[in-house]
Amino acid sequence: MKSKAATSSPTCVFGADGLFPSANFLKNAEINNMKEQSDFLSNLSDFLYPRSCYYGQFKPEYLVFNANLQEFAQRVGYISSLQTNGKISPQEAYDQIKTLWKQLKRAKKELEATSINLQSF
Missing domain, CATH: 1.20.58 (Methane Monooxygenase Hydroxylase; Chain G, domain 1)
Incomplete structure (x- = not known):
């Protein structure tokens, strides 16, 4: 019997076009953390260079x-x-x-x- 992970195709984090397949080790919390860091850096840049x-x-x-x-x-x-x-x-x-x-x-x-x-x- 095949495992479910072996038969499923990778899911995409940023779209359905397959350009950015998500790795199985990325959890929702890690993705949210990356988004928060990106938002922080964007806000910091806006503050430092208005x-x-x-x-x-x-x-x-x-x-x-x-x-x-x-x-x-x-x-x-x-x-x-x-x-x-x-x-x-x-x-x-x-x-x-x-x-x-x-x-x-x-x-x-x-x-x-x-x-x-x-x-x-």
């Missing part, structure tokens, strides 16, 4: 630049707080902010080049 709504003129390159600018401002705030509380030196804070500024300028130039290339089509 995003404000963009109300300016809508162009894809403006939206991308705004996201880059918000990330720059958030990181400068963290660096400033670390320096204020004595965790990093003023020179280290300056160097980190200078690096971030160069990254923002480079990203803006790349966006401008992409925008020009898209307009030529």
